[in-house]
Amino acid sequence: MSTPQLPLSDDPEKMALLETTLDSISQGVFMIGADGRLVMWNHRIEELLNLPRELLESRPNLQEMVNFQFGRGDFGTDAYLVEQDARDYVTTGGKGTPPGRYLRNTADGRVLEVQTQTLASGGMVRTFADVTDYVRAQEEIRRLNNQLEDRVRQRTTELEGANRELDAFSYSIAHDLRQPLSSIDGFSTMLAALLRADEGTPARHYVERIRAGVRQMSALTDGLLSLAYLSRKTLHWQACDIGEMASQVLADLAAKQPERKVNVEIQPGMHCTCERMLMRQVIENLLGNAWKFTVRNPEPLIRLGRMKGDDGGWIYFVSDNGVGFDMAYAGKLFGTFQRLHSPNDFSGLGIGLAIAHRIIERHGGRIWAKANPNQGATFFFTLGQEES
Structure with missing residues (x-):
């Protein structure tokens, strides 16, 4: 450390300790006294700023030090090597209030962090830290993040394209199957009429098996067409009352099975914005499953409500006390034509939850489940605020 003409302390031991401390740190430091002139500096400041010792020992004021560096080209043309917030300060020769912190580049490609601390005496202390490695690391992280975002966007575009092609393929297959299925159904119906007098014969049994297979295949193609339709449909958002919608769905279910007595709890005031027709289908599918899978419970209970999530948004739920399922198979729940129960136990094609999943995705939300066997x-x- 150098302290020309103006010692900071009359105690030699304190001065020696101060010199040793400042010369051992990696930062460059200089101090401007209350008279505006250089009081002290350490050797690191000479290295970082490449300032001649003769200049420093002449006790220049701050403006003279800034002007020396500016004239030598240390700040670049129009001070472009200095961070924007500090350019006016540098170009005016260090006049005015200095920024508390700014970055500047050096001619040899290093990056210095400059910090200024005003002293109560009227002077100030300025430090210079070589943060080149840190800045380069941050730039590399930003570059890698940008590359990752570009790749994600590219993969997302590719995936969306593949999904569109898959939807188009599903639609084409399902549509093209309808005519031959219709022909098979028509001719098998005519054949069944011819065999009406032969009840119980193998021929009659085979015809009924054919017709049952046609009905199942027709239902499967209808499911594929529904999924393809959901991907193409433009959503028309409007105000809806989920509770009112659920009440209508449950009334329809009760009308089809008047012998069943199901306890129902619907939370009032569940207003939202959604595509009404599609949301009705979600509610139909979820409540339909709850109705179906509680058939063996002597006291069936179905509840529909909502609660606040961690992010402050609404989470809607449909719960029942039915047969449940093993969460080990939860990953199959929303797959097309996936079933967790035997068709001998419960009817269905395994398409309802896939449709509900697609609709919720189109609403910018997500759907999941929790359960236990029996x-x-x-x-x-959840529902988003705009179409996704």
Whole structure:
């Protein structure tokens, strides 16, 4: 450390300790006294700023030090090597209030962090830290993040394209199957009429098996067409009352099975914005499953409500006390034509939850479930604010 003409302390031991301390740190430091002139500096400041010792020992004021560097080209043309917030300060020769912190580049490609601390005496202390490695690391992280974002966008575009092609393929297959299925159904119906007098014969049995297969295949193609339709449909968002919608769905279910007595709890005031027709289908599918899978419970209970999530948004739920399922197979829940129960136990094609999943995705939300075998199931879903 150098302290020309103006010692900071009359105690030699304190001065020696101060010199040793400042010369051992990696930062460059200089101090401007209350008179505006250089009081002290350490050797690191000479290295970082490449300032001649003769200049420093002449006790220049701050403006003279800045002007020396500016004239030598240390700040670049129009001070472009200095961070924007500090350019006016540098170009005016260090006049005015200095920024508390700014970055500047050096001619040899290093990056210095400059910090200024005003002293109560009227002077100030300025430090210079070589942060080149840190800045380069941050730039590399930003570059890699940008590359990753570009790749994600590219993969997302590719995936969306593949999904569109898959939807188009599904639609084409399902549509093209309708005519031959219709022909098979028509001719098998005519054949069944001819065999009406032969009840119980193998021929009659085979015809009924054909017709049952046609009905199942027709239902499968209808499901594929529904999924393809959901991907193409433009959503028309409007205000809806989920509770009112659920009441209508449950009334329809009760009308089809008036012998069943199901306890129902619907939370009032569940207003939202959604595509009404599609949301009705979600509610139909979820409540339809709850209705179906509680058939063996002597006291069936279905609940529909909503609660606040961690992000402050609404989480809607449909719960029942039916047969439930093993969460080990939860990954199959929303797959097309996936079933967790035997068709001998419960009817269905395994398309309803796939349709509900697609609709919720189109609403910018997500859907998931929790359950235990023979302890019921709860399905949760959220809704976004715009079409996704």
